Amino acid sequence: MRRTLGLLALSAAVIATATAALTAGPVSADQPALQSTAVTRPAQPAPFVELVAPGGVGRLYTADPREVASATAAGYQRQPGTTGFVGREAKAGWTALYRLKPSASATRWLFTSSTQERDALVAQHWVLEGTAGYVATKAGAGLMELRRFTNGKEWRLAVASKTAELLKAGYTLDGPVGYVYQNWVRAGAVYFGMFNTNGHQTIIARTKEIYGRDNDWWGGVRDFHDGTHYATDNWPGEDWSYLKPSIGYYDDSLPGTLEKHITQATSAGLSFFNFYWYWDNTKQQQTVTGAALDAFLKARNKDTIDFTVGVCAHPYAPLSIPTTQYDAVAANLMRYLQQDNALRTNDGRKILNICDARGLGDGSNAQVKQFVDTVRAKARSQLGEDIYVMINQAGFDPKQVGNAGADAPYCTTDGPAVESRSYKTYLQGQRAFYNQAPGAYGRCVLSDFDERPRYPIEQTDVKAIRWMPDQSLDGYRTAVRNAVADMATSTRPSTVDNYLFLYAWNEWHEGGIIEPNERDGCAYLDILHAELSLPGAGCIANPS
Template identity: 85%
Template sequence: MRLLALAAAFTAVILTAGPAIADQNQDPPQAQAAARPAQPRPFVELVAPGGVGRLYTADPRELAAATGAGYKRQPGQVGFLGRVQQTGETPLFRLKPTATATRWLFTSSTQERDALVQQKWILEGTAGYVAQQPGPGLIQLRRFTNGKEWRLAPEAKTTELLNAGYTLDGPVGYVHQTWIRAGAVYFGMFNTHGHGTIIARTKEIYGRDNDWWGGVRDFHDGTHYATDNWPGEDWSYLKPSIGYYDDSQPTTLEKHITQATSAGLSFFNFYWYWDNTKQQQTVTAAALDAFLQARNKESIDFTVGVCAHPYDTLKIPTTQYDAVATNLMRFLGQDNTLRTNDGRKILNICDARGLGDGSNAQVKQFVDAVRAKARSQLGEDIYVMINQAGFDPKQVPAAGADAPYCTTDGPAVESRSYATYLQGQRAFYNQAPGAYGRCVLSDFDERPRYPIETPDVNAIRWMPDQSFDGYRQAVRNATADMATSTRPSTVDNYLFLYAWNEWHEGGIIEPNERDGCAYLDILHTELQLQGPGCVADPEGTPPS
């Protein structure tokens, strides 16, 4: 038995009795068809209207319906609940004493379930799955009662609830304490079809033809542009652990996938560009092709971020919306496209300013075009997120999208201070209402751009106070914000990391020659990620 379908609108009777229960523990049929491992979801607590009765749900759609009906979400989560039964897990059943009751009892005991059903209790189905034995990353979930309602809480809150007048009924099973889906922004420009300006200026400044590592390689090797302006600086980190690579080669992406997944990352967020003169994908196309050819691509999810920059050939005019939407189906149609907690495939817009004239109406026209194409060609209802950079997150609904997200923090970058970034990090998040994808900035340091992209040394932005301790604090700030969240749970445990390999801009969590896996190790530890531990140089090093 599964949970009953939840009506989109609540009738007066349901408003009095509490929300009907959704069977949305399972993803939609099209999502179930993909052979991807189901990820645990936030299991959140709501208080019924009137203040008595607790509803717990791992389903973002039910959460949205309940809050719309007056239920109040409590901060954070009581754990992360499995949505598909794994070995050693058992269903967590949800019941209530009458059809009109607004208080629920959860049990993993089939005997208790059957006894209550014989007493005419209403069995609403399974809320998810709990482990029967303790294990790494798991906490015991317990049930409490005060004679008026039942509550679920981690074992660590036992004393708090006993002091509040509750008694302990006993454990219901083990759930994940945390389950953060962290993924890195990927700049697929390190190939002959990538950043044309860097390639051309490298030949002009450094005399090397067809080198997309210009500036990065030179600062590492001690160019006078570095030593004259920043004497004594250690640039030895400016070389990937796998060497200077060509990311149009599937073997490069295979190594990046291994590095990322070994540290527990869940996805890559590939930047995606469109050339409006050639009317085709550009700049990052070769790296995305390489990713799709990687032999281990199924071990990681991915999404693309449409970068419609408001200048030159990268704008997307309304007349090309259909062509762009058709191109995007190639990526949205993959089995390992990143999905939300309610099973929808995610499309990101990394810069909306160049979509048409950048107005809400023309951004919405683009979003609607991609949605319509996904429904007709894929049978999918997609989830669209717009980057907070350059776009007011409060305007996301008016632009037809579902949620804002972030990659960098523009004001913090302009401040040229990592301490300033840390101080304002959560305030930056709080500019965005509703569902939201948080981000963490590793660094911003565009000194290798001098002089190949930025000839004025005084215009170069960097953060001299950035450190690994600072990065660790940034990650903790993000997790603290998640731990007290009352946002919709659709993407509430998703974290966008800036960036995997923005080597010319300092956004680098990819393992490097000097620091190895330092960034990934911090993420693995602080986020309690599932990977075995970072592998800095998988299967040897390609030629430099």
């Protein structure tokens, strides 16, 4: 089912340079700007962005990323961070937040949740532009009071914690308008669906060769946990007891496994999984991770979490994707993009991630764009959807994403930091790594990188093994805080500005593990839940 977001109209001066979507006129008071249609699950709160009108007087607040883009194109200046997160739909305990201005040509806006004040202003010939979102009528978990201020020239909105700052700037308090979420990060984990008999064939074959076990996709991980001499001889005294999931060594082709993972993730407040997706160009079919994705789609609780797929077109056979197979790949991807719980942007577009673009055709911007255009066209014709395409910063210059036909870059890992073999180095360069990407962006947090369990089943040179000996849970907490701080000062487009990609749920052979484990339980998910103020009662390490 398609979720749509209505648009609010700008003043006549802004419309002259706004996009065509904003020229249809004001949204009526009976059609809220953020109302969802035809959805079966609650919409996520939306970032409420403040923009300053040209000339410096007049504050525009909007939860529609398309209006943010139109306004900034017309000379409005987006202010850092957000003014909280507003609801997208009417529900018990929440009320509409109305947007009005004194005249059609004015660039000063007043927001109110009072129908009496709204009607009184309309009677004085003010222009009612519709509903900007929904605010809670009472305080609650994660909510902070949203207040209106004035200095006689303009009105401003701010959460209660900004009161002293605005009073010092010469504003007076004009009253509360309701409660909004102070923060709402959409955090999701990268999911490696390779722990099954159809998964990583090299690991399965080498496990039989090295350890003598047939059809074991946990080779190396299980062995380091159990004390293999490959671990004890090379890294004596190391504690490997974390190398076992809390739910035990599993088969992720089973829907029951995915049901447990969904429960673990959602109990801690994660809102999506980002599944790696592979194509075999010799067999001309999906490969490696297909069984886990099938299991996810069959999970009884799949509708409690969103998901997206990341196309991993590695620049080597058989995982590269030639241009002659673009149509077949696009047709396969429709199976996932058509799902109701496909991850959407803040303006309602379904997201397709490209985790590695280097193997799309010859990897040039032109042939990556040809792939993106093919999938877009397929989505429009089959689903009636305008999709949002994001390309991973790893191996692809984020400044070239637009030239490759995509909408935004995102990240999962920090390659230079991994090569430095130091988590401290990663932390020091984390925000600079983000800042390499212009415009809209999906940030990431690296939990760890430790490929020692790959020795010797995938990497036979012990000296070439990469790992971060200075990684710690405290370091991870700092990494999460760095991401939050970057969001708090952001002036990027709001389309995906509160989205956070977490490396990784279950990359057990390379150390990217936030899935609950035997030693640490929910330690990583607990940090995320606390530092990101995520919803949910708290992580369930071992669902029944």
